Amino acid sequence: MNDRTPETASTVTRRGVLTTSAVGAAAAALPAPVLAAGKPEPARSVPTMPVTLKVNGRTRELELDPRVTLLDALREHLSLTGTKKGCDHGQCGACTVIVNGRRINSCLTLAAMHDGDAVTTIEGLGTPDKLHPMQAAFVKHDGYQCGYCTPGQICSAVSTIAEIKEGIPSHVSGDLTVKPQMTVTEMRERMSGNICRCGAYSNIIDAMSEVAGIDQGGVDA
Amino acid sequence: MKAFTFERAHSPADAAAKAVATPGSTFIAGGTNLLDLMKLQIETPRHLIDVNRLGLDKIEGVDGGGVRIGALVRNTDLAADARVRKDYGVLSRALLAGASGQLRNKATTAGNLLQRTRCPYFYDTNQACNKRKPGSGCAAIGGFNRNLAIMGTSEACIATQPSDMAVAMRVLDAGVETVKPDGTTRTIPIADFHRLPGDTPNIETNLIPGEFITAVTLPKPIGGTHIYQKVRDRASYAFALISVAAVVQPDGRGRFAFGGLAHKPWRVEAAERLSGAKEIAGTVLAGAKTTPQNAFKVPLVERTLGAVLAEAKG
Ligand SMILES: Cc1cc2nc3c(=O)[nH]c(=O)nc-3n(C[C@H](O)[C@H](O)[C@H](O)COP(=O)(O)OP(=O)(O)OC[C@H]3O[C@@H](n4cnc5c(N)ncnc54)[C@H](O)[C@@H]3O)c2cc1C
Ligand code: SF4
Ligand code: FES
Ligand code: FES
Numbered sequence: 001m002n003d004r005t006p007e008t009a010s011t012v013t014r015r016g017v018l019t020t021s022a023v024g025a026a027a028a029a030l031p032a033p034v035l036a037a038g039k040p041e042p043a044r045s046v047p048t049m050p051v052t053l054k055v056n057g058r059t060r061e062l063e064l065d066p067r068v069t070l071l072d073a074l075r076e077h078l079s080l081t082g083t084k085k086g087c088d089h090g091q092c093g094a095c096t097v098i099v100n101g102r103r104i105n106s107c108l109t110l111a112a113m114h115d116g117d118a119v120t121t122i123e124g125l126g127t128p129d130k131l132h133p134m135q136a137a138f139v140k141h142d143g144y145q146c147g148y149c150t151p152g153q154i155c156s157a158v159s160t161i162a163e164i165k166e167g168i169p170s171h172v173s174g175d176l177t178v179k180p181q182m183t184v185t186e187m188r189e190r191m192s193g194n195i196c197r198c199g200a201y202s203n204i205i206d207a208m209s210e211v212a213g214i215d216q217g218g219v220d221a
Numbered sequence: 222m223k224a225f226t227f228e229r230a231h232s233p234a235d236a237a238a239k240a241v242a243t244p245g246s247t248f249i250a251g252g253t254n255l256l257d258l259m260k261l262q263i264e265t266p267r268h269l270i271d272v273n274r275l276g277l278d279k280i281e282g283v284d285g286g287g288v289r290i291g292a293l294v295r296n297t298d299l300a301a302d303a304r305v306r307k308d309y310g311v312l313s314r315a316l317l318a319g320a321s322g323q324l325r326n327k328a329t330t331a332g333n334l335l336q337r338t339r340c341p342y343f344y345d346t347n348q349a350c351n352k353r354k355p356g357s358g359c360a361a362i363g364g365f366n367r368n369l370a371i372m373g374t375s376e377a378c379i380a381t382q383p384s385d386m387a388v389a390m391r392v393l394d395a396g397v398e399t400v401k402p403d404g405t406t407r408t409i410p411i412a413d414f415h416r417l418p419g420d421t422p423n424i425e426t427n428l429i430p431g432e433f434i435t436a437v438t439l440p441k442p443i444g445g446t447h448i449y450q451k452v453r454d455r456a457s458y459a460f461a462l463i464s465v466a467a468v469v470q471p472d473g474r475g476r477f478a479f480g481g482l483a484h485k486p487w488r489v490e491a492a493e494r495l496s497g498a499k500e501i502a503g504t505v506l507a508g509a510k511t512t513p514q515n516a517f518k519v520p521l522v523e524r525t526l527g528a529v530l531a532e533a534k535g
Contacts, residue, residue, distance in 0.1 A: 044224040044267075066227035066269070069256070089257050090324060102297070102326040108253045109327060112227050112272055126533045156323065163322065171317045171457065176306040192319020192457035
């Protein structure tokens with residue numbers, strides 16, 4: 001029997017819950033004595049930190065626990081829920097945002113590491129009345145089904161085209177000493193960090209091709 | 222994640238000194254490996270030292286013709302550097318074969334070298350793992366070990382070092398420049414940087430506690446054809462089963478380093494005096510210790526090397 005009173009149970013802090021979330025599901029199923037044997041460390045309280053982010057052109061001042069990832073800062077503290085949490089481990093790309101002009105996985109970086117940085121999220125690329133060309137192309141080509149991976153796909157797609165233009169090579173670039181070409185093969189390789197469970201890949205490539213000005217004509221597909 | 226405090230280092234020497242001054246300190250660079258492991262409570266630092274703003278993000282030529290790569294140069298920038306693309310193509314290729322565009326934009330040179338194994342039992346805190354919890358045993362030996370090491374293994378651990386970049390660094394004879402907590406500096410040859418697991422698989426490199434990497438140096442270019450051939454379960458965004466980093470000269474002689482085989486990039490210089498994939502692979506893999514699941518790596522090394530040699534011939 002669980003001998004904890006509702007009062008003690010309710011003293012569990014949000015931070016305490018967060019720190020044990022990785023084992024939370026398993027621990028919840030265990031009887032209380034086993035939990036005690038696992039001697040959970042008392043939650044350590046650490047000071048919060050001031051963090052300033054320039055998000056979508058607006059300066060935002062936050063006071064954060066150092067553990068807060070850039071992803072959680074955007075979603076939980078700034079209510080910018082366009083950026084999605086898929087895996088939280090750098091494996092899916094749903095959390096892709098553009099920081100100081102480069103796309104990164106916002107789940108694998110701390111907000112505190114980005115003090116003063118400029119962050120562009122899906123909300124900052126365009127607005128419902130004035131879509132970014134990549135957003136418009138995704139709509140036109142049905143570059144999604146459920147839409148969960150889409151904000152990350154779009155941020156990544158915008159950066160992919162910029163990276164090719166900048167001359168950054170990829171795994172499929174032929175000659176390293178010349179600028180990479182704007183091709184479907186290049187775009188596909190560079191989009192491999194964005195997973196889509198609905199399998200909208202071919203429509204995503206169609207949308208990107210339109211923005212990049214590539215006439216696919218069946219080549220490469 | 223366990224709670225931690227966070228501070229920014231002011232210089233490389235300051236970073237090293239801070240790391241020993243506060244118990245439980247760890248450096249954070251890109252964070253793409255460390256935060257992944259912290260979320261799973263495989264790494265539980267009590268204090269993070271952010272080393273991102275130390276100006277170590279430059280790639281410079283050095284006297285004698287080599288290059289010096291700052292420890293914080295991002296993988297994307299290193300792969301895209303004009304000099305690296307021209308003279309050290311194998312390094313660009315290895316970087317571009319790893320991770321994803323987003324991760325390469327964040328991952329750093331030092332962090333990449335120090336990334337930890339992808340052994341599935343290391344990642345599962347419910348399993349025995351001598352690397353994660355010394356003395357607890359090794360669930361991989363006798364477990365699911367298809368992608369684990371066949372060279373230089375021990376009774377304690379059969380994990381591999383997963384970095385693609387490190388394999389190219391090994392074939393190029395890179396040096397790892399560091400500063401120690403007492404302020405002294407040294408250069409560790411890449412061959413001596415990563416350790417074999419032995420009885421202490423939890424100790425992965427020969428860095429001393431608090432020692433901070435400032436740069437990686439490459440000796441002057443050696444010419445030749447540069448190839449990085451990575452064999453993996455899918456065409457992109459997957460770790461290597463095995464990989465071959467090669468620099469092959471017009472006379473067919475070359476240097477070869479291998480990934481996916483061991484707890485460090487695997488290179489056997491004696492094999493480089495031989496010719497032909499069969500002979501070279503035979504010497505490189507002398508003493509291999511395979512399991513039924515990973516024995517496929519032996520013929521795969523020979524065949525991949527054969528493909529590399531054929532490609533180098535053009
Ligand atoms: C989904 C996914 C797929 C991946 N695929 C590949 C792949 O195919 N091939 C591949 O090679 N890699 C792959 N990686 C790993 C990736 O390359 C590493 O995570 C990255 O290189 C680590 O660099 P970082 O700067 O982010 O390191 P961090 O996570 O910041 O640090 C890693 C370690 O290095 C230490 N450290 C960092 N800088 C220094 C310094 N200057 N001096 C001393 N210690 C330091 C830190 O304390 C930490 O222990 C993948 C990662 C993910 C998440
Ligand atoms: S092989 Fe090494 S890392 Fe994997 S479970 Fe065994 S000890 Fe741990
Ligand atoms: S949520 Fe960041 S990569 Fe999946
Ligand atoms: S649209 Fe559903 S995951 Fe991509």
